[in-house]
Amino acid sequence: MDAALKSQGLLQGKFMFKKLPNGNLDKTKVVCTLCNAELAYCRSSSSLKYHLNAKHALANAEDAGPSTDVAQGKSSRQTTLFEYNRGKPVSTALSAKLTNLLAQWIATSCRPISVVEDDGLELVLQAATGDPSYKLPARRTIIRRIHDQYAAEKAKKEEKMVEAMCVALTGDHWTSVNNDNYLGITVHLIDASWELHSFALGVMKTEERHFAKACARQFLDVANQWGIADKISTIGTDSAPNMVAAGRILPFEHLPCVAHVVQRAIVMSLREGGFEGVLAKCRKVVGHFKHSPANSDELNVQQASLGQVQEPLVQDVSTRWNSTLEMIKRVRRNSEALHITLSKQKHNLALPTNAEYEKLAKLEKLLEPCRYITELLGGDKYVSCSVVLPALCHLQHAMKISDDDPAYIVRFKAAFTKDLNQRREKLNLEWLKMATALDPRFKDLKCLPRADREPVWAKLSELVKGEEPALQPLREENPEPPKKKIALLLMGSESESDEETPEDNTVDRYKINLD
Numbered sequence: 001m002d003a004a005l006k007s008q009g010l011l012q013g014k015f016m017f018k019k020l021p022n023g024n025l026d027k028t029k030v031v032c033t034l035c036n037a038e039l040a041y042c043r044s045s046s047s048l049k050y051h052l053n054a055k056h057a058l059a060n061a062e063d064a065g066p067s068t069d070v071a072q073g074k075s076s077r078q079t080t081l082f083e084y085n086r087g088k089p090v091s092t093a094l095s096a097k098l099t100n101l102l103a104q105w106i107a108t109s110c111r112p113i114s115v116v117e118d119d120g121l122e123l124v125l126q127a128a129t130g131d132p133s134y135k136l137p138a139r140r141t142i143i144r145r146i147h148d149q150y151a152a153e154k155a156k157k158e159e160k161m162v163e164a165m166c167v168a169l170t171g172d173h174w175t176s177v178n179n180d181n182y183l184g185i186t187v188h189l190i191d192a193s194w195e196l197h198s199f200a201l202g203v204m205k206t207e208e209r210h211f212a213k214a215c216a217r218q219f220l221d222v223a224n225q226w227g228i229a230d231k232i233s234t235i236g237t238d239s240a241p242n243m244v245a246a247g248r249i250l251p252f253e254h255l256p257c258v259a260h261v262v263q264r265a266i267v268m269s270l271r272e273g274g275f276e277g278v279l280a281k282c283r284k285v286v287g288h289f290k291h292s293p294a295n296s297d298e299l300n301v302q303q304a305s306l307g308q309v310q311e312p313l314v315q316d317v318s319t320r321w322n323s324t325l326e327m328i329k330r331v332r333r334n335s336e337a338l339h340i341t342l343s344k345q346k347h348n349l350a351l352p353t354n355a356e357y358e359k360l361a362k363l364e365k366l367l368e369p370c371r372y373i374t375e376l377l378g379g380d381k382y383v384s385c386s387v388v389l390p391a392l393c394h395l396q397h398a399m400k401i402s403d404d405d406p407a408y409i410v411r412f413k414a415a416f417t418k419d420l421n422q423r424r425e426k427l428n429l430e431w432l433k434m435a436t437a438l439d440p441r442f443k444d445l446k447c448l449p450r451a452d453r454e455p456v457w458a459k460l461s462e463l464v465k466g467e468e469p470a471l472q473p474l475r476e477e478n479p480e481p482p483k484k485k486i487a488l489l490l491m492g493s494e495s496e497s498d499e500e501t502p503e504d505n506t507v508d509r510y511k512i513n514l515d
Helices: 002-008 046-055 057-062 081-085 092-108 113-117 119-129 139-163 211-226 241-249 258-272 276-290 293-305 323-333 335-343 354-377 385-398 407-424 429-437 450-466 468-477 483-490 502-510
Strands: 015-019 025-032 038-040 167-175 181-190 196-205 232-237 253-256
Touching (some): 038 046, 092 113, 092 139, 113 119, 167 211, 167 241, 181 211, 211 241, 232 241, 241 253, 253 258, 258 354, 258 407, 276 293, 276 323, 276 335, 276 354, 293 335, 323 354, 354 407, 385 407, 385 429, 429 450
Parallel strands (some): 232 253
Antiparallel strands (some): 015 025, 167 181, 181 196
16 A cells, blocks of 8 residues: 555645655655645645645546446446546647737737736636636736737837828817826828727827927827827827917817716806706715615615616716716605605705706706717717717707796806807807818708808819829820710719819719709
């Protein structure tokens, strides 16, 4: 028996007696063959089995004895592919793939590099791969893979920007928890397949002193670093004064964020319309439940008893767009549940009165078009600049004062319209007008006064004629195009002059079928 233990070890060879320097075996200590851990042995394998279950559950499951049915010769189910491969070492290709995926996950999810030292993650991958001996890659390996992936991704982005004829940049200025200022710059471009691409170019720390100049310099530094300074058409920022000042310094067209303009108009109009009192009540009620899990649980119970959806209340935040509207919706929707729940609690809160609930209902109708416009302008899967002027026109119609509007609604609408018109004049209107005209959905330019429509088309005609030199090389390559193609290009022209070129009537042909 002792000879067998010496040669085979304990628990099917998973533990071997510790060998002393003189060649003898120490019968009081064993070494795990899976992890080389040294354990005490007192003629009982209980602690050894515990070690296997805790540290090597998969390997321990592999060695489970055959079932009674199999031992008795009864048929068993077919072995699965996972069971067949279980226990086999991970191949080199799979190991490299796992390492790359780990590096990608750590980088894109902002995980710490030290996560590769997590025993639990290693156990998960051992179970997934069926290899109890699989080891997570070292920190240095992950760092190297992240750098390699960054270089490869950067090369792909650079190739897209080289192929693009024109790009636009957007800048977002934000402040960290440590009160440090940062500027994030994103590039937007349309490829040859007419697909919109947007990706970040960098995040830089900015200086508080002379911020506008520092911000403008950083825009130029990023543009030069990526080699796109001569391709930039427009730079978009929020409407903060320092960002607008930086936009004026730069030699590119500048467009303030219109969604930001709308939200600032809302904040000012709420103050002018006299809604601060009822909104303050709502904030206190929401805070009562947001800051206490017990109070929130009681509200959920009451919502369930009334057959309502168990939804949390939403606190409005000045920097979170449309949060005021969402707070109003939740408070109104759960008014009965709030009243019953608060009636059973001790508090100093005051719920909105019936008149104030009616006031909130009217405010909700006013803010709903603003939410729709904000979400429309904030889309990142399409170009939104052509929608700006029609969207602002829609808001102006929504804010028209009617005879049955109460005084506070009249004040809100008047303040909103005045503020929006003032901010609208500070936008790059000429740029937006041309973008609107080039969108087939809005080329009738009904969002503009009639007197402002024809100058837009005249400007577009000048731009088209200015592109003729760029088209000249293509004509030289095809000096005699087929007559049918020329006829198609001239189709819809009002002129029969032989000297007329297709470019002369490009804009006129585009305007055909305007209502």
